[in-house]
Amino acid sequence: MDWLTYLSFGDAGWGDELLQGLGVTLALALTTLPVGLLLGLLVAALAMFGGRLARSLALAYSTTLRGLPELLTLFIIYHGVGMGLNSLLRWYDPQVGYFELSPFVAGVVALAMVFAAYSSEVWRGAWQALDGGQREAGQSMGLRRLTIFRVIELPQLLRLALPGLGNLWINLLKDTALVSVIALSDLMRVANIAVGTTKKPFLFFLVVCLAYWGVCLLCEFLLARMERRANRGYRSGGAAA
Amino acid sequence: MTNAALQVDGLYKSFAGIEVLKGISLTAERQDVISIIGSSGSGKSTLLRCMNLLEFPDSGRLKVNGEELELTPNSRGVRSRRFQRQIERVRSRLAMVFQSFNLWSHMTVLENVMLGPCLVLKRNRIDVEAQAKKLLARVGMLEKCQMYPDCLSGGQKQRVAIARALAMDPEVMLFDEPTSALDPELVGEVLKVIRELAEEGRTMIMVTHEMRFAREVSSKLVYLHQGRIEEQGCPEQLFNAPKSDNLRRLLASQY
Ligand SMILES: Nc1ncnc2c1ncn2[C@@H]1O[C@H](COP(=O)(O)OP(=O)(O)O)[C@@H](O)[C@H]1O
Ligand SMILES: [Mg+2]
Numbered sequence: 064m065d066w067l068t069y070l071s072f073g074d075a076g077w078g079d080e081l082l083q084g085l086g087v088t089l090a091l092a093l094t095t096l097p098v099g100l101l102l103g104l105l106v107a108a109l110a111m112f113g114g115r116l117a118r119s120l121a122l123a124y125s126t127t128l129r130g131l132p133e134l135l136t137l138f139i140i141y142h143g144v145g146m147g148l149n150s151l152l153r154w155y156d157p158q159v160g161y162f163e164l165s166p167f168v169a170g171v172v173a174l175a176m177v178f179a180a181y182s183s184e185v186w187r188g189a190w191q192a193l194d195g196g197q198r199e200a201g202q203s204m205g206l207r208r209l210t211i212f213r214v215i216e217l218p219q220l221l222r223l224a225l226p227g228l229g230n231l232w233i234n235l236l237k238d239t240a241l242v243s244v245i246a247l248s249d250l251m252r253v254a255n256i257a258v259g260t261t262k263k264p265f266l267f268f269l270v271v272c273l274a275y276w277g278v279c280l281l282c283e284f285l286l287a288r289m290e291r292r293a294n295r296g297y298r299s300g301g302a303a304a
Numbered sequence: 305m306t307n308a309a310l311q312v313d314g315l316y317k318s319f320a321g322i323e324v325l326k327g328i329s330l331t332a333e334r335q336d337v338i339s340i341i342g343s344s345g346s347g348k349s350t351l352l353r354c355m356n357l358l359e360f361p362d363s364g365r366l367k368v369n370g371e372e373l374e375l376t377p378n379s380r381g382v383r384s385r386r387f388q389r390q391i392e393r394v395r396s397r398l399a400m401v402f403q404s405f406n407l408w409s410h411m412t413v414l415e416n417v418m419l420g421p422c423l424v425l426k427r428n429r430i431d432v433e434a435q436a437k438k439l440l441a442r443v444g445m446l447e448k449c450q451m452y453p454d455c456l457s458g459g460q461k462q463r464v465a466i467a468r469a470l471a472m473d474p475e476v477m478l479f480d481e482p483t484s485a486l487d488p489e490l491v492g493e494v495l496k497v498i499r500e501l502a503e504e505g506r507t508m509i510m511v512t513h514e515m516r517f518a519r520e521v522s523s524k525l526v527y528l529h530q531g532r533i534e535e536q537g538c539p540e541q542l543f544n545a546p547k548s549d550n551l552r553r554l555l556a557s558q559y
Contacts, residue, residue: 200402200465203398203400204399205393206420206423215410296409296412
């Protein structure tokens with residue numbers, strides 16, 4: 064068989080499976096992103112404005128999750144939380160059958176938790192880089208606190224956080240490959256199976272490589288455009304003047 | 305007594321146990337131009353910032369255009385919604401011009417000037433834009449109205465900041481060393497704008513080191529020393545015959 068046959072979309076080829084795998088990878092990353100962003104914002108807010116307990120919890124959260132290998136976090140969520148849920152369910156109703164935590168959900172939860180831990184640091188840094196004088200200018204004309212946040216702080220916060228968040232997004236895209244170990248048929252896992260069956264590692268890994276690389280390149284391009292737009296009116300890429 | 309534009313009475317403020325304002329009383333009648341002078345660290349900025357509650361005084365009374373604010377130590381922390389609204393209302397009547405301009409860096413010059421009237425005074429956007437352009441023309445910044453602050457010189461930024469303050473049509477304008485961050489050759493253009501405002505009868509309170517300017521435009525001069533008003537009166541009197549030794553020394557060092 065030549066390589067085109069291997070990649071064809073029929074029963075003989077792996078093209079359709081690979082494309083589906085790419086779909087799973089993208090769906091996983093795109094579902095994780097909003098969850099991770101919001102959770103990260105929450106952790107950052109607690110770390111900055113919370114009471115003493117909330118602050119130390121937020122700090123513990125982000126240092127712990129950044130300290131663990133992502134793979135371990137995934138196992139803990141998939142196996143540990145799954146087991147915990149099951150024993151909880153059986154305690155509630157011994158007749159109930161075994162409940163399987165979907166690999167997709169476990170993947171989203173684990174990746175979002177990791178994303179939140181890293182992105183909370185990005186939000187925190189961005190917040191600290193804000194120019195307090197501009198906040199005071201808003202206060203001094205009688206703007207409400209929430210309005211100041213919405214029209215003055217948030218746009219500048221997004222601008223300052225964008226490069227860091229962009230980086231994390233690219234990392235997330237690649238970290239999705241970890242879910243292949245919990246039997247979720249993402250791009251990486253499909254490729255692995257294909258290699259196992261066909262014994263053509265070079266071909267399939269090259270295709271997968273190009274797919275990840277292409278998606279990352281596209282994202283880099285979009286991010287660069289967003290950054291250019293956010294930096295409109297600023298002379299340098301530095302902090303708010 | 306008629307309602308003064310702004311009145312503070314027995315204002316005290318300390319930071320971390322160090323008393324910075326030690327009982328300041330000051331009244332700005334309508335159309336007054338009050339210049340506050342004093343050496344660095346004497347509490348000038350703190351006094352100005354207490355007037356619009358960017359700093360919360362420890363005690364004292366503050367009255368803006370007849371509306372009195374209840375200033376008690378515990379109104380500094382958790383505030384009732386009503387009190388917070390009152391603070392915002394008072395602030396909207398007092399426009400502040402900062403030493404470091406504090407223009408909103410992600411907005412164009414025009415957007416900077418329009419924000420307050422739109423979001424605080426809730427006025428119609430079309431009227432606000434027309435008025436903003438008029439004000440920008442007045443400070444000579446209309447051609448730059450689509451530019452961002454980062455592209456402007458210090459003098460231009462400060463003129464925009466003045467237009468932004470004027471757009472709120474404030475009762476009293478507060479200036480905290482409006483020319484201190486400027487290169488010497490840019491000071492003139494900003495002082496010219498402030499002088500015009502004084503001449504048209506704006507009520508203003510300004511902290512400044514420009515002694516000659518203060519002497520020319522002020523209706524009243526206040527000398528602050530270590531958190532107290534050591535001397536106040538008409539500029540001629542203070543400049544020509546200062547009673548306070550400290551003031552005499554300050555004036556001698558400035559000329
Ligand atoms: N936020 C603050 N925290 C602590 N100390 C402050 C703060 N603001 C001002 N001070 C102190 O109060 C004193 C008066 O400051 P300021 O009002 O800025 O003086 P001026 O404007 O006359 O130079 C200074 O000693 C300064 O260090
Ligand atoms: Mg000062």
